[in-house]
Amino acid sequence: MTTGKVAVGLTIRAADPASDAEVRRMFGRLHGFNASLDHRFALAEGWEAVLDAHLSRERREGNGVTWLADWDGDPAGMLIVAGHADSPLYLDRHWAEVLALYVEPEYRGLGVGQALAAEAASWATTHGYDRLQLHVTAANAAAQSFYARSGFRLVQEIWRLDLAATFRSPPADNACEGTYARGEGLLGGQAHEVD
Numbered sequence: 687m688t689t690g691k692v693a694v695g696l697t698i699r700a701a702d703p704a705s706d707a708e709v710r711r712m713f714g715r716l717h718g719f720n721a722s723l724d725h726r727f728a729l730a731e732g733w734e735a736v737l738d739a740h741l742s743r744e745r746r747e748g749n750g751v752t753w754l755a756d757w758d759g760d761p762a763g764m765l766i767v768a769g770h771a772d773s774p775l776y777l778d779r780h781w782a783e784v785l786a787l788y789v790e791p792e793y794r795g796l797g798v799g800q801a802l803a804a805e806a807a808s809w810a811t812t813h814g815y816d817r818l819q820l821h822v823t824a825a826n827a828a829a830q831s832f833y834a835r836s837g838f839r840l841v842q843e844i845w846r847l848d849l850a851a852t853f854r855s856p857p858a859d860n861a862c863e864g865t866y867a868r869g870e871g872l873l874g875g876q877a878h879e880v881d
């Protein structure tokens with residue numbers, strides 16, 4: 687579906703199964719870049735299946751959307767946005783989340799990212815959310831400038847104490863892992879129970 691031209695040469699369209707390979711390609715590049723800034727963001731083997739499950743659920747349930755930006759017909763950028771709910775502990779607990787935003791290097795600085803961010807804000811407003819949030823790596827100064835320029839402001843930070851130099855994870859919690867297999871929580875965290 688084409689939602690309309692927003693600048694000369696630029697078209698934003700919702701991704702469909704025929705364009706999923708494009709979404710996967712750009713998602714992989716985005717995370718390759720993120721992992722170059724922070725190795726903890728390296729994608730796991732089989733990540734494509736997790737992304738595919740997310741895209742299927744998104745289309746089935748309408749709780750999010752993925753857009754592709756084309757520049758003169760060439761794939762130039764990608765955005766994934768979805769609804770997010772915090773614990774019922776909080777009064778103000780629903781927000782829309784930018785799960786992925788990526789513009790191909792040769793199309794940067796042309797307004798593609800800003801056009802995609804505007805689509806995300808519009809989707810969030812239409813679906814009843816009063817805020818749009820995202821996580822950005824501390825070392826990604828360019829993205830921070832981009833978000834500041836696009837009207838976002840910093841509201842929280844993640845602080846980390848590394849406890850081991852090499853990769854390590856606690857025993858599996860199947861109840862927790864099963865939610866991802868169903869396409870829930872592409873990036874979102876879950877409580878992970880360990881004995």
Ligand SMILES: CC(C)(COP(=O)(O)OP(=O)(O)OC[C@H]1O[C@@H](n2cnc3c(N)ncnc32)[C@H](O)[C@@H]1OP(=O)(O)O)[C@@H](O)C(=O)NCCC(=O)NCCS
Nearest residue numbers: 787788789794795796797798799800822828829831832835
């Ligand atoms: C961040 C990113 C999405 C920006 O996309 P883009 O299409 O180049 O951005 P735009 O052309 O729409 O720029 C919008 C504004 O942000 C600013 N901006 C964009 N890239 C910038 C950069 N590298 N440094 C400083 N400011 C930048 C622009 O100056 C512009 O402001 P202006 O209108 O005053 O000129 C793109 O650089 C990208 O894909 N980066 C790699 C992946 C990434 O970091 N994604 C976000 C992870 S959270």
